[in-house]
Amino acid sequence: VEYKDYYDILGVSRDADEKEIKRAFRRMARKHHPDVNPGDSEAEDRFKEINEAYEVLSDPEKRQKYDQFGHAYKDWERRGGQSGDFNWGQWGGGAPGGQRVNVQYGSPEDLQDLFGDASPFSDFFTNLFGGMGGGGAAPGGAGRPRGGYQRQARPRRGQDLEQEVEISLEEAYHGSTRLLQKDGRRLQVKIPPGAATGTRIRMAGEGGPGAAGGQAGDLYLRVRVADDPRFEREGADLHTTVEVDLYTAVLGGKARVETPSGPVMLTIPEGTQNGQTFRLKGKGMPRLRQPEQHGDLYAEVEAQLPEELTPRQRELFQSLRDLSQEGS
Amino acid sequence: MTEQNGIEEIREIVTVASAARRSRLTITTVRRYVHRGLVEEPITEEDLATLRRVRRLTGLGINLAGVEVVLHMRRQIEALRAEVDHLRALIDS
Numbered sequence: 001v002e003y004k005d006y007y008d009i010l011g012v013s014r015d016a017d018e019k020e021i022k023r024a025f026r027r028m029a030r031k032h033h034p035d036v037n038p039g040d041s042e043a044e045d046r047f048k049e050i051n052e053a054y055e056v057l058s059d060p061e062k063r064q065k066y067d068q069f070g071h072a073y074k075d076w077e078r079r080g081g082q083s084g085d086f087n088w089g090q091w092g093g094g095a096p097g098g099q100r101v102n103v104q105y106g107s108p109e110d111l112q113d114l115f116g117d118a119s120p121f122s123d124f125f126t127n128l129f130g131g132m133g134g135g136g137a138a139p140g141g142a143g144r145p146r147g148g149y150q151r152q153a154r155p156r157r158g159q160d161l162e163q164e165v166e167i168s169l170e171e172a173y174h175g176s177t178r179l180l181q182k183d184g185r186r187l188q189v190k191i192p193p194g195a196a197t198g199t200r201i202r203m204a205g206e207g208g209p210g211a212a213g214g215q216a217g218d219l220y221l222r223v224r225v226a227d228d229p230r231f232e233r234e235g236a237d238l239h240t241t242v243e244v245d246l247y248t249a250v251l252g253g254k255a256r257v258e259t260p261s262g263p264v265m266l267t268i269p270e271g272t273q274n275g276q277t278f279r280l281k282g283k284g285m286p287r288l289r290q291p292e293q294h295g296d297l298y299a300e301v302e303a304q305l306p307e308e309l310t311p312r313q314r315e316l317f318q319s320l321r322d323l324s325q326e327g328s
Numbered sequence: 329m330t331e332q333n334g335i336e337e338i339r340e341i342v343t344v345a346s347a348a349r350r351s352r353l354t355i356t357t358v359r360r361y362v363h364r365g366l367v368e369e370p371i372t373e374e375d376l377a378t379l380r381r382v383r384r385l386t387g388l389g390i391n392l393a394g395v396e397v398v399l400h401m402r403r404q405i406e407a408l409r410a411e412v413d414h415l416r417a418l419i420d421s
Contacts, residue, residue: 026388026389029388030388030389030390033384033385033388035381035398035402036385036398036402038402038405038406038409039406039409109350109351109376109380110380110384113377113380113381159342159346159373160342160343160345160346161341162341162342162370217346220343
């Protein structure tokens with residue numbers, strides 16, 4: 001185990017203050033960071049040293065211990081000691097239960113990204129400060145793995161998955177069921193009445209599996225309601241057109257209106273104008289999570305004028321016109 | 329109620345919330361990075377490494393413009409490295 005001069009690695013003096021150390025670390029890290037030097041193992045080793053030096057010098061407690069150790073080591077060296085048989089006994093590992101080490105890049109994912117499975121710490125560091133548990137506290141009393149860093153498999157939650165499902169407006173109105181296949185298993189999904197495009201349905205625990213005993217992620221189904229040529233949807237309200245022939249519009253009567261739950265007959269009052277809109281209360285879409293409440297359906301009258309007239313009809317329309325001109 | 333037997337395929341897509349949690353960023357930050365084009369939506373498993381990389385680089389005091397340059401150069405280095413490996417393999421054979 002070689003003695004490491006952390007001050008030398010960061011290029012700072014022994015009495016450098018926290019700010020100086022931080023500045024030096026950032027400057028060195030920017031140069032040697034694995035994110036900036038992909039695949040360069042030399043830079044990676046250099047970065048590990050820099051990170052390790054910063055880990056120790058930025059923490060007053062560790063720095064103090066390191067300084068004390070440095071004096072003892074130098075004394076021992078002066079007395080002619082060989083690096084192989086230095087007595088680590090009084091220095092090693094800290095208190096039982098493991099000293100907690102917070103690395104700059106301490107999440108397991110970061111360590112994996114940066115160093116693969118290799119240890120980010122030297123034997124020297126491990127001897128002095130103990131092993132470390134991937135950014136979190138090591139399980140109590142587990143002791144330190146000698147001669148290297150051992151990754152503690154931490155329970156990790158599985159990934160969340162997202163999947164789009166397309167439904168028709170009728171399905172959105174009544175609610176629907178879908179069967180999905182995932183890893184050879186069938187999942188039945190209930191789509192609630194009132195679902196709209198963008199509604200997300202969460203299926204707890206149906207996402208990716210967790211690692212090391214972590215819980216599974218969730219599966220999200222994102223609903224897309226297919227366009228319906230008959231209706232325009234606006235929240236829980238629907239808009240549609242209703243064709244009314246000229247005679248019904250003028251004289252009154254009944255007209256057929258489509259609703260998502262089937263056609264209904266609408267009473268058309270005498271003298272209805274083209275473009276006039278009728279509100280059919282409660283005939284719109286159910287509200288999500290309150291399916292007993294419905295929006296309204298707005299039906300806009302589209303009066304149909306006769307295109308071809310029989311001679312007899314033509315004659316009658318003619319006399320109607322004469323009559324209205326006389327009256328005015 | 330309509331019963332459908334539509335069998336759907338599930339893609340490896342990560343929700344923004346999940347991506348934020350797993351890259352230790354806030355949801356707003358993830359959205360900002362998406363908006364800036366550092367990663368594309370929908371976010372995939374591979375994008376998580378990029379998101380974490382962006383976080384680490386900004387942690388070094390590099391601004392987002394600098395991060396963009398670094399990521400771009402990284403991709404170039406990786407492509408060159410792959411080419412070198414390929415050429416070496418050709419020479420060896």
